[in-house]
Amino acid sequence: MAITSIKNLKEFSTNNDRFEGAHLLCPGCAHSMIVRELMNCTDDNLVIASNTGCLEVSTAVYPYTSWDTSWIHIGFENAATAASCAESMYKARKKKGTLPDADAPVKFVAFGGDGSTYDIGFQWLSGAMERGHDFTYICLDNENYANTGGQRSSATPVGAHTSTAQAGSTSYGKKQKKKDMVAIMAAHGAPYVAQLAPNKWKSMAKGFQKALETEGPCFINTVSACTTEWKFDPKDTINVTDLATDTLMFPIYEIIDGHELNILYRPKNILKVEDYLGAQGRYRHLFKSENKHIIERIQKDIDEKWEFLQRREEARI
Amino acid sequence: MSKGLEGNDNRGARELGAEEKVGWDQVTQGVVLHSFVGESENSAFLKPEEREYNDFNSYTATVASWRIVKPVYNRDICIDCQNCWVWCPDTSIISRDKQMLGIDYDHCKGCGVCVEVCPTNPKSLLMFGEAEETETALANWPEKKKKEK
Numbered sequence: 339m340a341i342t343s344i345k346n347l348k349e350f351s352t353n354n355d356r357f358e359g360a361h362l363l364c365p366g367c368a369h370s371m372i373v374r375e376l377m378n379c380t381d382d383n384l385v386i387a388s389n390t391g392c393l394e395v396s397t398a399v400y401p402y403t404s405w406d407t408s409w410i411h412i413g414f415e416n417a418a419t420a421a422s423c424a425e426s427m428y429k430a431r432k433k434k435g436t437l438p439d440a441d442a443p444v445k446f447v448a449f450g451g452d453g454s455t456y457d458i459g460f461q462w463l464s465g466a467m468e469r470g471h472d473f474t475y476i477c478l479d480n481e482n483y484a485n486t487g488g489q490r491s492s493a494t495p496v497g498a499h500t501s502t503a504q505a506g507s508t509s510y511g512k513k514q515k516k517k518d519m520v521a522i523m524a525a526h527g528a529p530y531v532a533q534l535a536p537n538k539w540k541s542m543a544k545g546f547q548k549a550l551e552t553e554g555p556c557f558i559n560t561v562s563a564c565t566t567e568w569k570f571d572p573k574d575t576i577n578v579t580d581l582a583t584d585t586l587m588f589p590i591y592e593i594i595d596g597h598e599l600n601i602l603y604r605p606k607n608i609l610k611v612e613d614y615l616g617a618q619g620r621y622r623h624l625f626k627s628e629n630k631h632i633i634e635r636i637q638k639d640i641d642e643k644w645e646f647l648q649r650r651e652e653a654r655i
Numbered sequence: 656m657s658k659g660l661e662g663n664d665n666r667g668a669r670e671l672g673a674e675e676k677v678g679w680d681q682v683t684q685g686v687v688l689h690s691f692v693g694e695s696e697n698s699a700f701l702k703p704e705e706r707e708y709n710d711f712n713s714y715t716a717t718v719a720s721w722r723i724v725k726p727v728y729n730r731d732i733c734i735d736c737q738n739c740w741v742w743c744p745d746t747s748i749i750s751r752d753k754q755m756l757g758i759d760y761d762h763c764k765g766c767g768v769c770v771e772v773c774p775t776n777p778k779s780l781l782m783f784g785e786a787e788e789t790e791t792a793l794a795n796w797p798e799k800k801k802k803e804k
C-alpha cells in the first residue's frame with residue numbers, strides 16, 4: 339500500500355487533497371477534518387461509501403460532488419454493506435479478469451455517523467465485520483443525529499441535552515450511558531480497532547494507515563466535535579477536541595486482534611471534566627446546583643474507564 | 656383508477672429472461688457524477704492546478720457568501736508549520752511544497768479554526784471583516800504579545 343509520509347506536518351501537507359471545498363458542512367465541522375486526513379494518508383485509489391447523515395447530504399448536493407475518488411451514497415443503515423459488498427465485487431472481478439486495471443492498489447472505506455453506526459446500521463456493521471471483508475469502517479462520532487436536528491443516539495453521553503433528551507426542570511438531559519462501540523467491535527475479533535481524535539493528527543493518521551494496511555475488517559471511532567449541536571463557536575472545534583482528549587472524556591487507544599490494547603495518548607496534565615463540559619452549551623444545565631452530582635458521576639465514569647484501559651494495557655492479554 | 660383484473664397493458668408482456676441480460680457486475684444504478692473530465696486518474700498524484708475538474712465537482716462552486724469575517728494571512732510571520740492546512744475543514748489553505756501560500760477565498764467559510772491553531776506570536780492568520788482590504792489588515796497587524804505568567 340502506498341502510505342504517505344506523516345513524519346511531520348510539512349511532509350503530510352505535500353499531499354494533494356482529494357476532498358474538495360464548497361461542500362455544505364457547517365463552518366468548523368470536524369467531519370471534514372477527519373475525512374481529509376483519511377484521504378491524505380494514502381495515495382491508493384479509494385472506494386468510499388457514506389450513508390445518510392451530515393457528511394453525505396453536504397458533500398453530494400446535486401449537481402455537485404466533493405469527492406475526487408469513487409464514492410457511493412447509500413441509505414442510512416448501509417455504509418458497511420456498500421463498502422463491504424464493493425470489496426467483494428472487486429475481488430470477484432479480479433478473479434474473473436474483468437477489471438480495467440487489476441494491479442491498481444485500492445482500499446475500501448465506509449463513513450457512518452454515530453446514529454447509523456451505534457443504532458440504525460448496527461446489525462449491518464456487525465454482519466460486515468463478521469464476514470471479514472477487507473475494509474475500514476470509520477464512525478464520525480458527534481454523539482447525536484446531527485443531520486436531522488440533534489436527536490439523542492446511543493453514543494450521546496450522560497447529561498447531554500439533545501432535542502429528544504432535553505434538559506429542563508424535570509430532566510438533566512440524557513440519562514443512559516454511552517454505548518462502548520470500540521469494545522463491541524473488538525469483541526468481533528476485528529484485527530484493528532481504535533478510538534482516535536482529529537486534534538491528535540499524527541496518532542489519527544497512524545491509526546488510519548494501520549487500518550488501511552491491515553487485511554480484514556477494521557473499525558475506528560473518531561471524535562467529531564459538532565459546533566451546531568454541541569453549541570460552541572465554530573473557531574473552537576480543535577480547542578474543544580483538545581479538552582475532550584485531555585479530560586479523558588475521549589481516551590485515544592487501539593485494540594489489536596480483539597485483545598491487545600495500547601493507549602495512544604497520555605495527557606501530561608489530566609484536566610477535570612468541568613473544563614470540557616463548560617465549553618459546550620449542551621452541558622450548560624449541569625452547572626446548576628441541583629445537577630452537580632451528574633458532573634461527579636461523569637467524572638467517576640471517566641476515572642473508572644481510564645483505570646480499566648490502563649490495566650488492560652498493562653495486562654498484555 | 657385501478658384497471659382491476661385486466662391489469663395494465665404491459666403486465667406480463669415480456670418473457671422472463673428473453674432479453675439480453677445485463678450482468679450483475681455491469682449494472683449502474685442511480686446517478687453517477689463524474690468529478691473530472693474524461694477518464695479519471697487518481698488525483699492523489701495531481702495538484703489541483705493539474706486536474707481537469709468537471710462542472711459537477713464542488714471545486715467549481717463557491718461558498719464565499721457564507722462568510723462575514725475572513726482570515727487574512729501574514730507571510731512575514733508564518734513558519735510554514737501547516738497546522739492551518741491540516742485542520743481547515745474546507746480545504747481552503749493552499750499549501751504547495753511544504754509552503755503555505757495563502758487562502759482559497761472561494762471555499763473558505765470563515766470559521767476561524769486556522770487562526771486558533773496558528774502557533775506564531777503574533778499570529779500569522781487573523782480574522783477581519785469581510786470588507787476589509789488586505790493591505791489595511793496587514794498594516795494594522797498586532798505586535799508580539801508578551802507571554803502571560
Ligand SMILES: Cc1ncc(C[n+]2csc(CCOP(=O)(O)OP(=O)(O)O)c2C)c(N)n1
Binds near residue numbers: 482
Ligand atoms: C432508515 C432511516 N431513518 C431515518 C433517516 C433520517 N435521517 C437522515 S440523516 C439522520 C441522522 C444521522 O445521524 P448520524 O448517523 O449520527 O450522522 P450525523 O448527521 O450526526 O453526522 C437521520 C435520522 C433516514 N435517512 N433513514
Ligand code: SF4
Binds near residue numbers: 367
Ligand atoms: S450539524 Fe454538526 S456534524 Fe452536521 S455539519 Fe454541522 S457541525 Fe457538522
Ligand code: SF4
Binds near residue numbers: 743765
Ligand atoms: S477560516 Fe476556516 S475555512 Fe477559512 S481557511 Fe480558516 S480554517 Fe479554513
Ligand code: SF4
Binds near residue numbers: 733736737738774780
Ligand atoms: S498555522 Fe500559522 S504559522 Fe503555521 S503555516 Fe499556517 S499561517 Fe503559517
Ligand SMILES: [Mg+2]
Binds near residue numbers: 481
Ligand atoms: Mg451523529
